[in-house]
Amino acid sequence: MNGYCGKMLFVDLSTGRHEVQPLEEDLAGQFIGGYGIGAKVLFERMEPGSDPLGPDNIMGFTTGPLTGTGALLSGRYTLVCKSPVTGGWNDANSGGYFGPELKKAGFDAIFIQGASKTPVYLWIHDGEVEIKDAGAIWGKDVIETEEILKSALGEKSLRAAVIGPAGEKLSLMAAVINDGHRAAGRGGCGAVMGAKKLKAVVVRGTQEVPVADPEKLKAVNQEIVDTIKNGPAARIAAAFSTFGTTMMTGASALSGDSPVKNWGGVGIVDYSEEAATRFEGAAMDPRYRVKKYSCAHCPIGCGAIYEVNDGKWPVGETGRPEYETSAAFGCLMLNEDLEALIKCNHICNIYGLDTISAGATVAWAIECYENGILSKADTGGIDLGWGNAEAIVQTTQEMADQSTEFGKTLALGSAGAAQKLGKGAEYLITVKGIELPMHDPRLGPGFTRTYAMDPTPARHVKGGLGLQHMQISDPSKYDPEGKGQADLEATAAQEIINTAGLCLFKNFTGVQNIARKLIPPVTGWHFDAEEERNAGLRIFHMRHAFNLREGMKPGDFPLPKRSVGEPPQTEGPLKGVTVDYKGFNQNFFKAIGWEETTGRPSRSSLEQLGGMEYVIDTLGL
Amino acid sequence: MRITVNFSSLFRTLAGVDQVELEVAGGVTADRLLSLLAQKYPDLPLERDKTFFLLNGQIAKGDQMIREGDQIRLFQLSAGG
Numbered sequence A: 001m002n003g004y005c006g007k008m009l010f011v012d013l014s015t016g017r018h019e020v021q022p023l024e025e026d027l028a029g030q031f032i033g034g035y036g037i038g039a040k041v042l043f044e045r046m047e048p049g050s051d052p053l054g055p056d057n058i059m060g061f062t063t064g065p066l067t068g069t070g071a072l073l074s075g076r077y078t079l080v081c082k083s084p085v086t087g088g089w090n091d092a093n094s095g096g097y098f099g100p101e102l103k104k105a106g107f108d109a110i111f112i113q114g115a116s117k118t119p120v121y122l123w124i125h126d127g128e129v130e131i132k133d134a135g136a137i138w139g140k141d142v143i144e145t146e147e148i149l150k151s152a153l154g155e156k157s158l159r160a161a162v163i164g165p166a167g168e169k170l171s172l173m174a175a176v177i178n179d180g181h182r183a184a185g186r187g188g189c190g191a192v193m194g195a196k197k198l199k200a201v202v203v204r205g206t207q208e209v210p211v212a213d214p215e216k217l218k219a220v221n222q223e224i225v226d227t228i229k230n231g232p233a234a235r236i237a238a239a240f241s242t243f244g245t246t247m248m249t250g251a252s253a254l255s256g257d258s259p260v261k262n263w264g265g266v267g268i269v270d271y272s273e274e275a276a277t278r279f280e281g282a283a284m285d286p287r288y289r290v291k292k293y294s295c296a297h298c299p300i301g302c303g304a305i306y307e308v309n310d311g312k313w314p315v316g317e318t319g320r321p322e323y324e325t326s327a328a329f330g331c332l333m334l335n336e337d338l339e340a341l342i343k344c345n346h347i348c349n350i351y352g353l354d355t356i357s358a359g360a361t362v363a364w365a366i367e368c369y370e371n372g373i374l375s376k377a378d379t380g381g382i383d384l385g386w387g388n389a390e391a392i393v394q395t396t397q398e399m400a401d402q403s404t405e406f407g408k409t410l411a412l413g414s415a416g417a418a419q420k421l422g423k424g425a426e427y428l429i430t431v432k433g434i435e436l437p438m439h440d441p442r443l444g445p446g447f448t449r450t451y452a453m454d455p456t457p458a459r460h461v462k463g464g465l466g467l468q469h470m471q472i473s474d475p476s477k478y479d480p481e482g483k484g485q486a487d488l489e490a491t492a493a494q495e496i497i498n499t500a501g502l503c504l505f506k507n508f509t510g511v512q513n514i515a516r517k518l519i520p521p522v523t524g525w526h527f528d529a530e531e532e533r534n535a536g537l538r539i540f541h542m543r544h545a546f547n548l549r550e551g552m553k554p555g556d557f558p559l560p561k562r563s564v565g566e567p568p569q570t571e572g573p574l575k576g577v578t579v580d581y582k583g584f585n586q587n588f589f590k591a592i593g594w595e596e597t598t599g600r601p602s603r604s605s606l607e608q609l610g611g612m613e614y615v616i617d618t619l620g621l
Numbered sequence B: 001m002r003i004t005v006n007f008s009s010l011f012r013t014l015a016g017v018d019q020v021e022l023e024v025a026g027g028v029t030a031d032r033l034l035s036l037l038a039q040k041y042p043d044l045p046l047e048r049d050k051t052f053f054l055l056n057g058q059i060a061k062g063d064q065m066i067r068e069g070d071q072i073r074l075f076q077l078s079a080g081g
């Protein structure tokens, strides 16, 4: 089957057994790959009500049809599992080289169930599967773990997706990190891996993924490169290639795109332009950049490797903080100290923490401290005021290594910490327990529907109108009327980008309909706009069905009031803005055909999509 | 009148300067100022619908009048993730 290895690996860590099953072309055509196939497998194989941190949770490492084929911008892989944070569906993706290597090792996806009694790792090389003792790497950080694995296995070119100490200790913000600093961060994937006592999934292979029409693929790749270089967005693409997501950190803080002061502040009032600009690549790179970084098969290469050898926190070689991290550990907590930002980013990377939830949790703790909800008795003596760089670094360190009571509490995430302490809930900026990312719906109102109603709540990388809205200042964007259909189309299209293994940053290239251009030459399928849309909606519904079966309904996902402007800000560019989030939801529900209170889709709409018989039966539609 | 326009982020990178001073006629609107700048900086992607025009810290309307001493800041938010 072109574009696929045609094989999925199922591992049971409780029994130590594994089996290989074919990936049928029908299933691939209907659910594409990544979290599409992942959602189908988990829906069918996992019981509702399973404990996310118990052996019944199934964790999938999945790729798309483009992964590893040489198709440009397609180096991503996706983790799937039930989230220990939300109790519902979870997926998170990451770039780097792990995904392509997994396919070279012979598998489109690995699904892991059960739990080991002692720490283990999976070693998968050219179709061979071994469960190996991880005693020597348990407790090690992400960088040390990769180094030990390379020398123990005698294989310098291996790729590993690993947890750090945060995942081992079941931090609900724990990420899975590959290639040293690429994170599948959100939803607590690292804790799921830690609960299974699975330290790493290590892959190495030499197999080629078959491609239907290599000449045509080459031509499409060339078209992508030409568009990046000479197309309508060429100047933006060039700047993005140099500075990556930090290209607009300053403008984001000033415009209201970045939330400020735990979502209660205003960028131009509470934060300085100078500080916001200090966190941009243009300002940071001359001081720290030693090389560029690119994921597999990417002509953009938006990453960079820094080296910090002096100052307060000389961390050595480290990844350039991405925008989300720079905002979370920047204006969200009024931190203006660049070295502190780099240090916190480094801590999160090597201990394996999601930088969004980690930064947001520290910001929440600061607001609690400033308002007397937390005292020095709670923080262990840390003077956790807004923008106190030393306090922010120390808190992040303790949260990562859980060496103190305060660190252990914060490692639960802000919602978990508020629950444990029995206070501070009024300052939570979470949906279903997970912290909102760093794009404010008061600037991009379409984010309200995505943050609340995507099966993975609080994600800016999921489909919808938010990304379009945040780019325009035209106030008509705030009117939800008639926008449901456009929201639906954008959502379906993004499902295909994510499940094909493509990078969201194709948005910076100016290339239109990239999935429809790349999928046919790789797979040999006819894949037109209608097929793309149907597959996208099928995948979206499959993830949604997972949550419905867990008993979740739309009312379980209320947005924090600050994020929708209740009450509105009284100063700054977003002064007076209150987002009609109910209107955005209602219009989307109308377009997709879901019942408003239960979120249940209609039987006929699923029948029309096809491939959803099991969902129809299970949910009794 | 003489006015100062500040560039943020991508615009600063592409223009190569933090700010520019311009001599404009009194009564110039935000839209008119944008087209003057587009002529002066053809390399800047100053599309009206994608350019944020902050006038004294608020998002300006196209027909809003610019006055001497106003704080003007221009930027774009190209979204990717």
Ligand code: SF4
Residues within 6 Å of the ligand: A073, A074, A075, A095, A096, A293, A294, A295, A296, A298, A299, A300, A301, A302, A303, A503, A504, A505, A506
């Ligand atoms: S654009 Fe950046 S994140 Fe996306 S694949 Fe390329 S290097 Fe990786």
